[in-house]
Amino acid sequence: MLRVLFAGTPEVAVPSLRALAADTEHFDVVAVLTRPDAPTGRGRRIAPSPVKTAALELGLPVIESDPSEDTFVDELAATGAEAAAVVAYGRILKQDVLDALPLGWYNLHFSLLPQWRGAAPVQRAIWAGESVTGATVFRITKGMDSGPILAQSTVSVGEHETAGELLGRLAEDGSHLLAASLQGMADGEIIPVDQPQGAYEIARKIEVEDAHVRFDVPAFAADRQIRACTPHPGAWCRLHTQEDGDRDPSVLHILAARPAGNDPAAPAGLAPGRLCADKKHVWVGTASDPLELLEVKAQGKKAMNAADWARGARLGEAAYCD
Structure with missing residues (x-):
């Protein structure tokens, strides 16, 4: 049985934690590493990460220490973990931390590496119009998402699929890939393979300004942008109506759209x-x-069907978005 430390933070990491914890024949999840409780939501209330919530439900010990602290390596050793499974943990790990576990640290990344290394692989794949993407399990090394690969799986990208929907599918599928990869590594049945060298697209984080939708592009390009930015950070545009007068335009968030x-x-x-x-x-x-x-x-309003919104918005014939 492999003694595993699980490291993760957002909801997308929860399926992998649950899969490893459920497989008591092959894994003993000795501890869960996640970020400390933080402000979240519109009310900015202090709340635990989704991974911490799941870990407590499963009765697993939780570590919220900063990996950059001098005492962290000793804290790792105290868990008895042989290897670590990482899914969207969100912190950079120093070499002494990577060296602290005898079998290493293994990350589930939501792209077909080496393509789309970085923070937003699913969003960037949709924005680029790719029809196929997938998940990769690799050993974490010093470089960004550049360590040797244990296994990969592929999925088709739905024609109208948003980043949130695709990421949810990959999180579920990837949880099984991660478990199988760790088991194969522990049993000596998988030998990691170095990633090929070359120039590949980097999945840069999508900022709020990146989600400002342009309409001077073909419909397919605007559609990709909207789907890539849904649900986070959320696609938006500026709305101009005949009632604006000298006022600044309002912000209109686009939650769903489709080319005609x-x-x-x-x-x-x-x-x-x-x-x-x-x-x-x-x-x-x-x-x-x-x-x-x-x-x-609409700005200050709840989400609603676009036709229902338009009936009450008094758009006028000159209304436009930019």
Whole structure:
């Protein structure tokens, strides 16, 4: 039985923790490393990480220490862990920490490495229009997501799938890949393979300003941007209506949208950014076909169906987004 330290923080890491904890034939999860309780949500209340919540439900000991502290290596040794399983932990580990466990640290990363190393691999894959992505288990080394690979699995990206939806699928599928990889490594059945050298895309973190949607691009490009930024940090644009006058435009969050394609209901010749609404649809022009807004959240309002929002928004014929 492999004695494992689990390190993770957000909800996407919970399926892997639960999978390892449930497999008591092969794994003994001796402790869970996560970030300290932190402010979260609109009310900024102090709350535990999703991984800590799951660990406490499972009756597992929780470590919230800073890995950069001098005493951390001794704390690791006290757990008796032989290896560590890492999923979205969010902290950089120094070499002395990586060397502290005899069988090493292993990360579940949500891309087909070496492509999309970095913080936002799922979002960047969708934004780039990739039809296939996957998950990789690799041994953590000093470089960013560059250690030798134990195993990979692939999934198709849904035509209308958001980053949140795809990440949820990968988290579940990847939990089984991680468990099988750790077991194979411990049994000597898997020999890690070095990643190929070359220039690969880096999955840079998506900031709020990156999620500002442009409409002077083809509909497919705006659609990819919106799906990549959903749910975090959330796609948005500036809304201009006839009632704005000298006021600054308001912010409109786009929660769901879809290119018009061959939809006969879509208006023809709609200029980029121009809004057009009827009883059942809200369209915004792009550099190609219109984009249909399906669900939106106006500034200071709750999320709602775009057509319902438009009926109360008094958009006017000159309304547009940029």
